[in-house]
Amino acid sequence: MTIKQSANITVDGGYQPAKIVLKAGVPADLTFTRVSDAGCLDQVHSAALKFSRDLPLNQPQTVTVDTSTPGEFPFSCGMDMFFGKVVVQP
Template identity: 65%
Template sequence: MTKANQANITVDGGYAPQTIHLQQKQPATLTFTRRSDQGCLGQVHSQALDFAKDLPLNQPVTVNVPTDKAGEFDFSCGMDMFHGKVVIDK
């Protein structure tokens, strides 16, 4: 688990780390770097956190994460087969 308001996530057969902790009401970003060429890992999205991004191979992609509400918010690959979670702590 990562506890900071910036997290680096390696995408390689899943997400590592799979759970990210962020502080509420602090600006936050997630940076995804895809190391695997599995098709469905070429995209990441979260309806709850309002982002959808293509992940080119070996290129970091950063998304801003809203932290106004505490709670647990899921993200997943384009086919919803691989999942991760953002926990926004009070």
């Protein structure tokens, strides 16, 4: 049985929660659900975590993130106005 971490992030005028804490070395999925069409939150991306995803309204979008390296990894909206971070702990 494979153990996997997951986090649900609601996108509504920002990211709730804006800080996701994960354990290093355990595969992890982040699921973003945009519930408001206000602002520039129709896309989320992270160069550090190597993902970019469009966020259609009310349609959960899941990305798998690499947790092999501990640290703090930012993510943001398409215009880099709203931010969150993934903290990978040893």
